[in-house]
Amino acid sequence: AVVSTQSTGIIPAGVPRKPGMTRDDLFNINAGIAKALADAASKTCPQAMMCIISNPVNSTVPITSEVYKANGVFDPRRLFGVTTLDVVRANTFISEMKGTPVTQTQCPVIGGHAGVTILPLLSQVEHREGDQICE
Numbered sequence: 078a079v080v081s082t083q084s085t086g087i088i089p090a091g092v093p094r095k096p097g098m099t100r101d102d103l104f105n106i107n108a109g110i111a112k113a114l115a116d117a118a119s120k121t122c123p124q125a126m127m128c129i130i131s132n133p134v135n136s137t138v139p140i141t142s143e144v145y146k147a148n149g150v151f152d153p154r155r156l157f158g159v160t161t162l163d164v165v166r167a168n169t170f171i172s173e174m175k176g177t178p179v180t181q182t183q184c185p186v187i188g189g190h191a192g193v194t195i196l197p198l199l200s201q202v203e204h205r206e207g208d209q210i211c212e
Contacts, residue, residue: 086125088114088141091132104136111137115144123150127157134158135194167197181205 091107094100111131118127123145131137138158145151163186172179183203188196 084125086118086122086127087130088118088127088137089130090114091137094132100133104133107131107133107137108140111140112144115141116148119145119148119150123148124152124155126155128159129157130159134160163195163197171197171199171202175204177204 088111090110092103094103111129114131115127118125127141127145129138129141135158138156142151142153142156145156164184167184167186168182169179171177171184172182175182181204183205185198185201186195187198188194
């Protein structure tokens with residue numbers, strides 16, 4: 078479903094990855110859903126900041142951008158892929174390496190959502206105790 082206002086749209090549709098399901102299986106199901114919803118959103122709220130949550134995010138965002146381009150309303154400043162999985166993984170890895178609680182670790186992650194394109198910004202890691210940032 079597309080939830081929209083004049084300024085924000087969210088595409089959270091699709092199915093989650095299930096045991097035994099490959100990334101290709103997930104893509105084959107969710108790509109069509111994302112494409113149809115992107116087409117509807119590009120026509121009903123073309124100026125909205127569009128947040129794509131549908132997995133695999135690194136595939137559904139490019140699909141959405143191509144649909145927006147085809148409909149003549151693409152603006153790269155208004156299209157976002159939303160994921161926290163890579164942040165959770167980076168925070169867990171860093172916490173295990175440093176022996177700190179994962180709840181007190183925050184590492185920003187940029188890039189894609191697949192293999193070598195995921196880039197945790199290790200120089201930007203923050204460790205928090207309560208509301209205090211620790212060095």
